[in-house]
Amino acid sequence: MIEYIKGELAEITPAVAVVECNGVGYAINVSLNTFSAIQGKKEVKLYIYEAIREDAYVLYGFATKQERELFLLLITVSGIGGNTARMILSALSPSELCNVISSGNDKLLKTVKGIGLKTAQRIIVDLKDKIASTGIQPAEIGTAANTMLHSEIYEEAVAALTMLGFPQAPSQKVTAAILKETPEATVEQVIKLALKRL
Numbered sequence: 001m002i003e004y005i006k007g008e009l010a011e012i013t014p015a016v017a018v019v020e021c022n023g024v025g026y027a028i029n030v031s032l033n034t035f036s037a038i039q040g041k042k043e044v045k046l047y048i049y050e051a052i053r054e055d056a057y058v059l060y061g062f063a064t065k066q067e068r069e070l071f072l073l074l075i076t077v078s079g080i081g082g083n084t085a086r087m088i089l090s091a092l093s094p095s096e097l098c099n100v101i102s103s104g105n106d107k108l109l110k111t112v113k114g115i116g117l118k119t120a121q122r123i124i125v126d127l128k129d130k131i132a133s134t135g136i137q138p139a140e141i142g143t144a145a146n147t148m149l150h151s152e153i154y155e156e157a158v159a160a161l162t163m164l165g166f167p168q169a170p171s172q173k174v175t176a177a178i179l180k181e182t183p184e185a186t187v188e189q190v191i192k193l194a195l196k197r198l
Contacts, residue, residue: 005061006045009038014090014154014172017061019044028061029082032090032151035176037063051082058082066136067094077126079119088112088123091151098136101127113155154179157190166198174198 005028007021014035017028028046030038038044046061047068060082062068067089074085091112092100100108101124109120154175161171174194178185185193 002048002050002059004045004047005059007043009041009044012039013169014176017044017046019046019061026059028059029086030061031067031086032154032176033067033093034061034063036180039176049082060086064094070094070097070136073127073130074123077119077123079122084114087114094136098131100124101131104128111152113152153185153187153190156187157194160187160191161194161198164195170198 005019005021005026007019007026009017010020010025011018012035014032015029017030017035017038018025019028020026028048030046034046038046046063047065049060049062049068049071051058051060060068060071062071071082071085071089074080074088075082080088088097088109099105104124106117106120106124109115109123110117112120115123157175157178158168158171161175162168171194174197175190178190178193178197182189182193
């Protein structure tokens with residue numbers, strides 16, 4: 001069982017971080033929260049969850065133990081796999097997610113890509129009591145709404161750029177950089193700025 005991987009950040013995209021540890025490069029799936037936390041760093045330490053299936057061996061990495069704890073809770077919910085849990089943690093920070101679940105805000109949870117109303121309600125019912133034991137302080141929803149909007153703009157811009165024929169990895173990198181510099185940019189503005197940089 002791998003608890004964490006600590007090493008040099010060799011490559012990073014908003015979805016995957018490659019961490020080199022003793023000459024081995026580990027491709028680790030990350031959320032946008034973790035991506036933001038480790039972007040620009042030389043050395044990183046990611047807490048790991050190993051998903052071992054018949055057809056794949058996948059590593060998920062988290063900048064904090066709390067984010068990993070929430071990921072582990074999310075994948076206990078029927079119908080939520082690793083990628084969906086990562087999508088939820090990309091749209092909401094751990095404290096925002098705790099707030100959404102403890103306040104029963106299924107409407108906000110439903111705006112996450114791939115989450116329908118039934119799944120959102122199931123997450124809330126299954127995890128409401130367990131969230132309290134994580135010790136994560138719930139954050140205000142205002143920031144959650146901004147993050148949600150951010151991830152939607154990010155996804156739309158990347159999708160548009162890949163449809164225009166640009167490779168996905170550079171499109172993700174440029175879009176993330178633009179949103180970091182100008183958080184209030186619209187999808188159109190992000191795409192226009194990205195076209196100048198790609």
